[in-house]
Amino acid sequence: MSKETLIRAQHLSRHFGPTVAVNNIEFELHRGEVIGFLGPNGAGKSTSMQMITGNLAPTTGSVEVCGIDLLEKPKQAKAHIGYLPEQPPVYKELTVDEYLKFCARINRMDKVNVAAAVDMAKQRCGLSKVGQRLIGNLSKGYQQRVGIAQAIIHTPAIIVLDEPTVGLDPIQIREIRTLIRELGEEHGVILSTHILPEVQMTCDRVQIIRNGELVYQDTMENLTQQFHGSCAVIGLGQEISEDKISTLPAVASVERLAPKRWRLVFEDNSEPVQQIAKQIVDNGWGLTELVPEQKSLEDIFLDITTSEEEHSPAEDDAA
Amino acid sequence: MILTIAARELRSTFLSPVAWTLIGVTQIILAFITGNQLETYVRTIQPQLHMYLTPPDITGEVVIPQYLWLAIVMIVISPLLTMRVFSDERKNKTLALLVSAPISMTEIVLGKYLGLLAIAGIMLATYTILPLSLLFFGELDFGLLFSSILGVFLLMATCMAIGLFFSSMTANPLISAMLSFFSILLLSILIFVPGESPDDFSLADISLFQHLMAFVNGLFSAHDLIYYLIMISAFLILAIRRLDSDRLQH
Numbered sequence: 231m232s233k234e235t236l237i238r239a240q241h242l243s244r245h246f247g248p249t250v251a252v253n254n255i256e257f258e259l260h261r262g263e264v265i266g267f268l269g270p271n272g273a274g275k276s277t278s279m280q281m282i283t284g285n286l287a288p289t290t291g292s293v294e295v296c297g298i299d300l301l302e303k304p305k306q307a308k309a310h311i312g313y314l315p316e317q318p319p320v321y322k323e324l325t326v327d328e329y330l331k332f333c334a335r336i337n338r339m340d341k342v343n344v345a346a347a348v349d350m351a352k353q354r355c356g357l358s359k360v361g362q363r364l365i366g367n368l369s370k371g372y373q374q375r376v377g378i379a380q381a382i383i384h385t386p387a388i389i390v391l392d393e394p395t396v397g398l399d400p401i402q403i404r405e406i407r408t409l410i411r412e413l414g415e416e417h418g419v420i421l422s423t424h425i426l427p428e429v430q431m432t433c434d435r436v437q438i439i440r441n442g443e444l445v446y447q448d449t450m451e452n453l454t455q456q457f458h459g460s461c462a463v464i465g466l467g468q469e470i471s472e473d474k475i476s477t478l479p480a481v482a483s484v485e486r487l488a489p490k491r492w493r494l495v496f497e498d499n500s501e502p503v504q505q506i507a508k509q510i511v512d513n514g515w516g517l518t519e520l521v522p523e524q525k526s527l528e529d530i531f532l533d534i535t536t537s538e539e540e541h542s543p544a545e546d547d548a549a
Numbered sequence: 550m551i552l553t554i555a556a557r558e559l560r561s562t563f564l565s566p567v568a569w570t571l572i573g574v575t576q577i578i579l580a581f582i583t584g585n586q587l588e589t590y591v592r593t594i595q596p597q598l599h600m601y602l603t604p605p606d607i608t609g610e611v612v613i614p615q616y617l618w619l620a621i622v623m624i625v626i627s628p629l630l631t632m633r634v635f636s637d638e639r640k641n642k643t644l645a646l647l648v649s650a651p652i653s654m655t656e657i658v659l660g661k662y663l664g665l666l667a668i669a670g671i672m673l674a675t676y677t678i679l680p681l682s683l684l685f686f687g688e689l690d691f692g693l694l695f696s697s698i699l700g701v702f703l704l705m706a707t708c709m710a711i712g713l714f715f716s717s718m719t720a721n722p723l724i725s726a727m728l729s730f731f732s733i734l735l736l737s738i739l740i741f742v743p744g745e746s747p748d749d750f751s752l753a754d755i756s757l758f759q760h761l762m763a764f765v766n767g768l769f770s771a772h773d774l775i776y777y778l779i780m781i782s783a784f785l786i787l788a789i790r791r792l793d794s795d796r797l798q799h
Binding site for chain 2: 280283284285286287304305306308309311312313315316317319320321322323324328332333335336337338380
């Protein structure tokens with residue numbers, strides 16, 4: 231890839247006693263890219279984030295940050311990273327302004343630039359009106375925003391956000407997602423979450439992690455293409471038997487959802503929606519609805535995260 | 550960088566009522582004792598001053614005992630001042646902020662320690678107003694006064710280092726306070742375990758108070774100074790190691 235590589239993680243593993251939290255993870259982050267780390271609780275997302283940001287030393291493997299080895303030169307490497315841990319690391323007894331000033335200073339910003347940086351970060355995170363308030367008195371959502379402001383205040387090349395939208399209301403979530411997209415244009419962003427639409431909306435690349443191992447890794451674009459139009463929901467003006475419906479072109483299986491509504495699953499690598507529409511009209515079945523469904527990230531996620539485990543109810547829902 | 554962290558520490562300390570209360574209470578206790586001591590001096594010693602060959606002066610009789618009292622009060626107070634220094638960061642998960650910033654663990658610990666020293670300095674300074682007020686009525690032996698202040702400051706600094714270390718061990722401020730209180734108490738009462746002869750090594754030699762005695766007698770010896778410096782560095786290094794080990798493989 232032609233774009234500048236910001237993080238290169240190789241063979242990252244971390245053991246806690248006999249438990250293997252993260253096992254041999256490898257990935258790269260480029261400038262202008264948002265990577266989503268996706269996984270169920272306890273999959274090793276936070277442990278990975280902590281290793282990338284130098285909060286946890288890997289048992290094996292290496293992390294290169296902007297070409298600097300994180301383990302050998304932690305100070306230089308950490309200057310390029312902004313990190314929002316799972317719980318925003320805010321001092322509740324300080325005001326937002328005081329706190330952000332402190333953050334700018336410990337990230338070795340010059341005194342003259344601090345005020346501008348604080349204003350900038352506040353503006354980007356929608357904190358302009360609460361600068362004088364004590365962080366402890368702010369709502370969880372605002373504290374989360376202060377946490378994000380802290381991570382971007384020194385305009386680091388890499389921004390690592392561990393579950394940034396937890397505890398926010400829907401409007402705030404939308405704002406934060408927009409912010410993440412904006413940040414992803416100039417910086418490299420790593421986002422960990424277990425909220426699937428979030429990844430779909432904000433990320434360029436998705437990495438699914440399960441039991442400490444990277445089990446899936448692809449660009450969002452490929453993912454969308456790969457699973458586009460694998461099934462569709464149709465609604466007809468009359469009851470038609472499923473046998474008849476399955477004679478439609480390239481239909482692999484039919485499932486009755488409701489009276490006069492069915493889900494059609496297509497054969498692999500076929501895009502028969504046009505022919506189906508034509509066929510239904512020709513048959514005079516009274517087409518009322520035809521919605522191609524994308525196999526959502528959720529399905530992929532559940533497929534992957536439950537594949538080797540026992541058959542669970544969640545899988546039934548996803549199928 | 551160290552100064553930024555120290556300033557934050559100092560600010561947070563004085564934003565909570567704990568520091569104010571402790572300084573206030575210490576002040577009241579010591580003012581009470583000073584008043585008492587002063588009264589004794591005026592009632593019993595002053596009328597007999599002409600009977601002494603070398604008359605006991607007010608610095609040695611009134612002022613210095615107060616510094617010893619301050620040192621004793623510090624056994625109780627310093628764990629309360631140091632308990633939250635790292636415990637709170639652990640409890641509120643704010644340590645990640647410092648660890649992710651481009652600063653070393655040594656800088657973090659030194660910054661925090663410097664903040665604590667500033668608090669110790671402020672306590673000592675507010676207390677010193679009391680003996681200085683005696684200047685309205687007479688003269689003080691400034692040499693003795695300074696060496697006492699220095700001695701008590703070194704003792705306070707050591708207590709702070711011990712407290713900082715125990716604070717780095719646990720996320721519970723109360724446990725950290727108890728651990729540092731018992732350690733400081735133990736190191737203090739060892740003064741009552743002297744050796745057979747003054748030349749032998751005895752447990753009293755590692756007592757915090759044993760080394761204060763020379764200072765409050767107006768004797769400045771490198772021997773005692775080095776004792777305090779070794780204690781301080783040892784506990785600070787232990788704290789750095791302890792915090793670093795969080796990151797590393799156990």
